[in-house]
C-alpha cells in the first residue's frame with residue numbers, strides 16, 4: 001500500500017516535470033495576483049484590515065464555547081435542528097439519517113470543503129442516493145471522479161478544451177469550448193437537478209453568533225438555489241466558522257473576496273437563519289445544521305497553533321506558494337492542500353503520517369504574507385517539524401547531530417574535517433549526481449555549496 005509520503009513524492013516528481021500542467025497553473029495564478037493587488041490597493045489600509053480580521057478571529061476562537069452556544073441557541077429558537085458531530089463518521093451518519101427519514105432520493109449540493117473532508121459524497125452514493133455538485137468547478141471534478149484541486153478553484157488544473165471533452169463524453173453535449181457555451185451545458189443539467197432534488201446540502205463561510213445566521217458567499221447563485229428549492233436543507237460546517245457579530249461581515253466578506261479571487265466583493269452574499277417562518281413565501285420547510293469537530297478541538301487545545309483555526313479558506317496561501325504552484329493540489333493527497341493544509345492536516349489526520357507536508361515548503365514566507373487573517377503559516381510548519389521530531393526522533397538525524405556536536409566541540413578535529421572536505425571536493429565532481437555520490441539525495445537536483453579554499457582562521461593567521 002502506498003503511504004501518503006510515497007504518494008506525495010511520486011506525484012510531485014511527475015508533476016514538476018509536467019510543463020503543460022505547470023503552464024496552466026502559472027497562467028491561472030498570474031492573472032489572480034494582478035487582480036488581487038489591484039483590489040487590495042482600494043482598501044484605505046489593507047494591513048490594518050488584516051490586523052483587525054486576525055484579532056476578530058482570535059476573539060472568536062478563544063471564546064468559541066461562548067459564541068457557539070449563542071449561535072446555536074438563536075438558530076434553535078427559529079426551529080433549526082442542530083446536530084453535533086465529534087467525528088467525520090458521526091457527521092456522515094447524521095446526514096444519512098436525515099436523508100433516510102425524509103425518504104429522499106436525490107441531493108443537490110453547493111460547495112462545502114467540510115463534506116470533502118468527511119468523504120460525504122462517497123458515503124451518500126454508497127448508500128444508493130444520487131448526489132450532484134452544483135458549483136461549476138465542483139460539478140466538473142465530480143464528473144471526472146476527482147477531488148477538488150484547490151479549495152477555491154476546484155477545476156483550476158483544466159483547460160476549457162479539457163472541459164469540453166469531458167462534457168461531450170459524460171453529458172453527450174456537442175458545444176464549442178467557449179466558457180459561455182460550456183456554462184450553459186452545465187446549467188441545463190443542473191436546473192433539472194435543483195427542481196427534482198429532495199434535499200439541499202450546503203457548507204458555510206461564516207456563522208454569526210450574535211444573530212444565529214449562516215453566511216454563504218458565492219459567485220454562481222448555485223448555493224441560493226440549493227438552499228431555496230428543496231424542501232429540506234442541511235448545512236455542514238466546521239465549528240471554527242463562528243464570528244461574534246453581524247458587523248464583522250463588513251470586514252470579512254471583502255477580505256475573503258479580495259484574497260480568494262481578487263474581487264472587491266463576491267456576487268451573491270446570503271444569510272440563512274433557519275427554516276421557512278410563518279408568513280414567509282419561500283425557503284426550506286426543514287433546516288438541519290451539522291456542526292463538525294473532527295479533531296478541531298484538539299487543535300484548539302494547542303495554544304501555540306490554535307490560530308490555524310482562524311483560517312477562512314480563501315486559498316490565498318495556496319496561490320502564492322511556490323511548492324503548490326509546481327506540484328499542484330492533488331499531490332498533497334488531502335482535502336486542504338498548500339500551506340494551510342500542511343499546517344492543519346497533521347493535526348486533523350495524524351502527525352507522523354502527514355509530517356512530510358511540513359517539509360514541502362521552502363519557508364519563503366509568501367503564505368504568511370498573503371494570509372488575510374495573519375496566520376503565521378511558515379512558523380507553524382516549523383512547529384510541526386519540531387513536534388514530529390520530538391515525538392518520534394529519527395535515528396539518522398539524532399546520530400548526525402551527535403556527530404556534528406562532537407566535531408564542532410573539538411577545534412582540531414573540526415579543522416581536520418574541513419581539510420578533508422576540501423580534498424574530497426576536488427574528487428566529488430567524478431561521482432556528482434550519480435548513485436556513487438554519498439550526497440546523491442541532494443546533488444541529483446542541486447549543487448552542493450563549495451567549501452571555501454581557505455578558512456577564516458587560516459586567512460587570519462596568514463594576515464598576522
Ligand code: SF4
Nearest residue numbers: 311312314315317371
Ligand atoms: S491560511 Fe490564510 S491564506 Fe491560507 S486559506 Fe486560510 S485564510 Fe486563506
